[in-house]
Every structure is written in structure tokens, then in C-alpha cells.
Amino acid sequence: MSLQVNDQEIDWEKWQFLEINDETKFRDNFLNAQDYHENFEELINGLYTVVDGFSHYKNDSKFGGYIASGHQRMRDALDLMSLQYSAGGDLNFIKELYPYLLHWTEEYAETSHLYNLSPDAGGRYVWHISLGTEDYWYIALRLICFGLLTGYTDQMNRIMPIIDYTEATPEGQEKDGLIERLIAPFVTDRGIPPNDARRHLPYRKLIKVFDAAPEKRPAMMLQYLEDWYEASRREPYHDQHP
Incomplete structure (x- = not known):
């Protein structure tokens, strides 16, 4: 299944009306109502701002704004998914948002790779999603798990090349035992998974x-x-x- 999306197709007004106003629906008892509403508005507005202005960064020869905004866009989308899930939101919203997240992740990875090839990188390759940092659970685990939760299991083969990033090293990133077990039924030829989580x-x-x-x-x-x-x-x- 090919999931190609166009940022201009996002119905931002519809997404704004998905804000949960009934605290009794919250799935997470630790979720504070005021924090939820503030974070919802911040994340929706932040995503809109970055998506709307992202094309301007493509002309940045130093890639700095483009990479930073692309990374933040992934974080914001995942934070919005987590927030809505915690607040008892409809899973159909997460399912609708997920293809955009995949598109944004691939767009970010493309820019990250171009930066690595540029003189600014000084010949040093940087992982797109580094499993040795907070990206492990902020991005990698949530990117995979929300895909599994919403039924996009056939899209795992789009995620793993970004995490592996074999252009940096032929063997790719050091594998993670949990991630490998999560995607094993859907991505073949990964070898024997390690017994440790990063x-x-x-x-x-x-x-x-x-x-x-x-x-x-x-x-x-x-x-x-x-x-x-x-x-x-x-x-x-x-x-x-x-």
C-alpha cells in the first residue's frame, strides 16, 4: 500500500475541533486538563506553522533550519498522537495523521542525508534517528508502535531503512532487541535480533x-x-x- 500525501490536503480546522473537552474520557488519569488543552493548541499550531513554512527552508544551503524544523515536526506529530491517545481521542485521528508523519519522516531523512553529503558535515555522517539518544523512544519506538496500533504494518519497511541508514555505515545502526522484535513479522531478512534494548x-x-x-x-x-x-x-x- 502506497501512502503518498500532500501537506495541502490537511484539514487543519477539522483537526482543531478534535480537542477533547470531557475529562471523563481521558484514558490517562495523570493527564491534567489544563495541560492537555494548552499542549493540544501548541502542538496543532506548531505543526501548522512548520508545515506551512517548511518549503522555505529548502532553499537554506546550510540545511540548519530545514533539519531542525523537520525533526521538530516529527516530534510534534508524535506528541500530538500520544496526547490524543492519553485524552481518550478517537484512534481514527491517529490513523489519519500517521501517513503524514511517514511522509514527514522521509522528507526529514532526505534532508538529513543531503546535509551529510554537504561540506558543512565535514565528512561526518549523522544518524537520522539515533537509537543511542532520546530519539530512541521519542521517535523510533513511537513511530513504529503507532503504525502497528493503527494497522499500517505494511509500512514498517519504509521506517527501518531510515533507522538503519546504511549510507552511513554498510551494516547500519547497531540493532535494538525490542525494535527488531516489534517489526519482525512485517520486515524480512533482519537476522537474529539481539537480546538487549539500547x-x-x-x-x-x-x-x-x-x-x-x-x-x-x-x-x-x-x-x-x-x-x-x-x-x-x-x-x-x-x-x-x-
Whole structure:
């Protein structure tokens, strides 16, 4: 399935009216209503601003504004998906937004590659989505998981070349045990996945769930979810929910 989108086709007014005004619908009990509304407006307006002005950055010979805005656009789209899911929003909105996110991710990767080829890079290649940084869970995991959640499993083969980025090194980025298990049913010829997650907490315990017998997985998944927040104590989002 080919998912080609045109930024001009976005119905921004319709998206703005998807703001949740009934707190009883919130899926996340930690979500503060005022924070939700402020973040919703900020993310919608931020996406509109970047999408509307993104073409202007294409003429930036130093690529700086183009790359920074492209990276922020991915983050904003994923943050909006996360926010709407937490607020009990309709999954159809996430499904509608996802093809645009894929398009924006590929556009960002193209620009990142052109920068790596430019004199500004000094011969140093930088990963588009670095699994050794916060991009691991801010972008890579959410990009994959929202695709699986909304049924775009056949699009995983568009994501993995961006993460691998074999133009930088023939073998690509060091593989992540969790990501490889998530995409294994949908992307072939990936080899044997490693047994470690690039960020051990809170993700490494999930690998045991994948490797366990099917009848044992529900109880293990429940325990993982109960332990998840405390296991996230080293992540920057921890302890931000007073």
C-alpha cells in the first residue's frame, strides 16, 4: 500500500475541533486538563506553522533550519498522537495523521542525508534517528508502535531503512532487541535480533515477554505495565506528574 500525501490536503480546522473537552474520557488519569488543552493548541499550531513554512527552508544551503524544523515536526506529530491517545481521542485521528508523519519522516531523512553529503558535515555522517539518544523512544519506538496500533504494518519497511541508514555505515545502526522484535513479522531478512534494548530501562524486560510461551505472556505483560513507571525513573519524563 502506497501512502503518498500532500501537506495541502490537511484539514487543519477539522483537526482543531478534535480537542477533547470531557475529562471523563481521558484514558490517562495523570493527564491534567489544563495541560492537555494548552499542549493540544501548541502542538496543532506548531505543526501548522512548520508545515506551512517548511518549503522555505529548502532553499537554506546550510540545511540548519530545514533539519531542525523537520525533526521538530516529527516530534510534534508524535506528541500530538500520544496526547490524543492519553485524552481518550478517537484512534481514527491517529490513523489519519500517521501517513503524514511517514511522509514527514522521509522528507526529514532526505534532508538529513543531503546535509551529510554537504561540506558543512565535514565528512561526518549523522544518524537520522539515533537509537543511542532520546530519539530512541521519542521517535523510533513511537513511530513504529503507532503504525502497528493503527494497522499500517505494511509500512514498517519504509521506517527501518531510515533507522538503519546504511549510507552511513554498510551494516547500519547497531540493532535494538525490542525494535527488531516489534517489526519482525512485517520486515524480512533482519537476522537474529539481539537480546538487549539500547535503553535497558524500562524496555529490556519486554524482550522476555516476546520470548515467553504464548500462555505466559498476558501475566508478564501485566507485570511489566505495573512496573513500567518506576522502571522509567532514569527517563526525563519521570516524576513530571505531580
